[in-house]
């Protein structure tokens with residue numbers, strides 16, 4: 640399949656998947672967001688063609704049964720990954736919707752999961768593994784800015800340069816000696832879920848920096864659907880001068896101007 644045929648295949652598959660998700664989930668995208676999403680998928684093909692062409696096993700279901708939490712609850716770990724075998728090397732990939740900058744800055748959050756999947760692959764399946772990586776599908780800030788600048792100046796080179804620099808694959812180290820610790824932390828989370836401990840993190844946590852100069856509140860909470868009923872986020876928001884001077888602005892915070900326009904366009908399109 641040449642590049643043009645592949646792009647046509649991507650467009651058709653994208654449309655098919657979008658329609659399916661729209662009918663199943665009842666959510667639509669505005670034409671502009673849909674166009675950007677399709678571009679992002681095509682950029683992935685351009686950037687990760689070597690990975691896509693060498694995938695030997697897709698959607699591999701990994702299961703680690705008979706685990707026990709610190710409180711003695713039995714549980715099973717299950718995950719789905721893709722595996723690539725290329726030039727005598729076998730690499731396991733897990734796809735995440737966060738952007739690559741975020742994943743790189745928070746590698747620790749992914750190490751446990753990927754190490755456990757690698758452990759299952761190597762011990763239960765008894766197959767060698769040379770590495771694991773996250774494929775981060777979110778758009779980085781650099782890429783977003785380059786797209787805007789490229790559009791405003793009509794200069795495609797800006798986007799091409801940014802695409803060149805963009806690296807969506809983030810390798811994660813495998814450390815067999817840490818498996819026990821990772822499994823224990825999984826068990827702690829299982830206990831918390833079963834005991835219905837769902838309290839939000841502390842105000843210190845959401846004020847902490849997790850990506851360059853961005854705090855958890857800006858990078859995560861601003862995109863969280865639960866933020867209007869979250870006590871920690873409320874405390875954070877009411878500490879700002881804007882909300883403390885005008886408390887209604889807290890409930891009017893539906894994202895950026897562009898996001899609001901997109902939401903209105905999508906809703907109007909639905910009703911036509």
Ligand code: SF4
Nearest residue numbers: 839860863866869872
């Ligand atoms: S707003 Fe959402 S992400 Fe942020 S602390 Fe509250 S529940 Fe967690």
